[in-house]
Amino acid sequence: MHTLSPPPSSNTLNFNHITRPRLIPNRFNPTRISIKCAYGLEQGSYGFGSSRADFQSSCAILSSKVASQEKPSAAADNVAAINGHKTNITDLQLVPIGNIGGGEIEAVSKPLLSKPLTISDLAPAPMHGSSLRVAYQGVPGAYSEAAAGKAYPNCEAIPCDQFEVAFQAVELWIADRAVLPVENSLGGSIHRNYDLLLRHRLHIVGEVQLPVHHCLLALPGIRKEYLTRVISHPQALSQCEHTLTKLGLNVAREAVDDTAGAAEFIATNNLRDTAAIASARAAELYGLNILADGIQDDPSNVTRFVMLAREPIIPRTDRPFKTSIVFAHDKGTSVLFKVLSAFAFRNISLTKIESRPHRNRPIRLVDDANVGTAKHFEYLFYVDFEASMAEVRAQNALAEVQEFTSFLRVLGSYPMDMTPWTPSRGD
Numbered sequence: 001m002h003t004l005s006p007p008p009s010s011n012t013l014n015f016n017h018i019t020r021p022r023l024i025p026n027r028f029n030p031t032r033i034s035i036k037c038a039y040g041l042e043q044g045s046y047g048f049g050s051s052r053a054d055f056q057s058s059c060a061i062l063s064s065k066v067a068s069q070e071k072p073s074a075a076a077d078n079v080a081a082i083n084g085h086k087t088n089i090t091d092l093q094l095v096p097i098g099n100i101g102g103g104e105i106e107a108v109s110k111p112l113l114s115k116p117l118t119i120s121d122l123a124p125a126p127m128h129g130s131s132l133r134v135a136y137q138g139v140p141g142a143y144s145e146a147a148a149g150k151a152y153p154n155c156e157a158i159p160c161d162q163f164e165v166a167f168q169a170v171e172l173w174i175a176d177r178a179v180l181p182v183e184n185s186l187g188g189s190i191h192r193n194y195d196l197l198l199r200h201r202l203h204i205v206g207e208v209q210l211p212v213h214h215c216l217l218a219l220p221g222i223r224k225e226y227l228t229r230v231i232s233h234p235q236a237l238s239q240c241e242h243t244l245t246k247l248g249l250n251v252a253r254e255a256v257d258d259t260a261g262a263a264e265f266i267a268t269n270n271l272r273d274t275a276a277i278a279s280a281r282a283a284e285l286y287g288l289n290i291l292a293d294g295i296q297d298d299p300s301n302v303t304r305f306v307m308l309a310r311e312p313i314i315p316r317t318d319r320p321f322k323t324s325i326v327f328a329h330d331k332g333t334s335v336l337f338k339v340l341s342a343f344a345f346r347n348i349s350l351t352k353i354e355s356r357p358h359r360n361r362p363i364r365l366v367d368d369a370n371v372g373t374a375k376h377f378e379y380l381f382y383v384d385f386e387a388s389m390a391e392v393r394a395q396n397a398l399a400e401v402q403e404f405t406s407f408l409r410v411l412g413s414y415p416m417d418m419t420p421w422t423p424s425r426g427d
């Protein structure tokens with residue numbers, strides 16, 4: 001595993017980002033390419049027919065876009081806080097918080113410049129003229145790849161070895177979108193991705209819910225009795241915990257980066273004592289047998305993914321929309337209650353609330369004057385609500401929320417996944 005630090009503070013890529021990265025072969029998978037970039041990070045992978053020329057042309061497109069958009073006030077206009085376009089919601093005057101989760105300035109205290117809508121704002125087409133390139137974490141056969149295909153049929157899925165790399169692939173124009181898991185019906189939230197949403201400047205432009213149907217995979221000829229270990233993504237291991245025990249598999253359980261990667265690892269290393277939890281497609285791709293099918297503890301196991309893009313989509317009112325925000329609250333009493341009531345009074349349903357440690361202000365003294373006094377932990381709150389930012393009630397709710405918050409950012413306003421629910425079966 002590589003340790004990555006965040007890119008330099010900016011919501012628009014600059015020349016430092018885009019001219020200096022160099023591509024290096026991925027140590028573990030020659031079909032994936034890692035990027036060494038300006039800030040000394042091994043940024044990860046891009047692949048499937050991508051070439052240095054493709055990459056350089058992406059950089060060129062980006063360079064010209066950056067150059068054409070560069071204004072004297074670029075640094076101050078650093079952040080597209082609410083969907084990039086000036087609407088009455090930008091009157092919210094988002095306040096700076098500085099240095100949240102990785103040294104970035106998170107919001108500006110002045111309204112954004114308006115820019116005229118164009119047809120491409122509504123359905124941005126890939127600049128390179130081919131199919132949409134969608135970055136996901138994992139290797140082919142991962143559920144994230146299936147989610148990318150569900151979100152964007154016929155897309156070119158680009159495997160990345162880490163979540164962070166998927167974000168950076170979009171930021172560096174190697175990919176047009178990233179698809180990332182944020183929560184699972186059994187395992188709960190994928191906290192890493194909540195933190196990354198804040199550290200990066202991408203916008204949520206959609207969501208998909210994917211039924212997750214796990215299989216137990218091993219090399220041909222291997223029986224359950226031979227196994228001494230089961231490997232998979234930590235979420236997959238936790239989603240199958242009880243079923244593994246019921247199957248009599250009280251063997252070591254080890255976490256790896258992704259489910260399909262576990263299957264690939266067994267096949268590549270001819271591991272006769274190890275099984276993987278992964279999809280039926282991974283079994284097919286890596287030549288493994290399915291020892292047990294549907295081993296998730298709940299047949300309704302579903303993972304929710306969000307799609308990320310460099311530009312937000314224009315919120316609409318002609319279909320159900322969801323909006324995701326993150327905020328930190330000011331000192332005061334019952335602040336969280338007041339914030340949430342801004343939605344309740346307008347009959348706006350909240351679908352999710354998640355708290356994460358406030359990395360730059362982790363604790364607050366109850367009484368500043370008194371050294372050694374009790375401390376509160378400080379949090380960032382992520383909230384999803386069922387309304388579009390094009391609706392006046394949502395704009396008013398956020399205007400009210402802003403009164404109680406020291407920081408507020410709209411992560412995206414996007415169509416809800418309304419796919420009729422069907423319990424998972426093998427895909």
Ligand SMILES: O=C(O)C(=O)C[C@]1(C(=O)O)C=C[C@@H](O)C=C1
Pocket residue numbers: 137138141142143144145181184190212233235236257258259260303
């Ligand atoms: O490992 C994979 O296949 C993934 O796509 C990751 C992931 C996750 O992070 O939750 C996605 C869906 C399943 O819930 C299990 C694992």
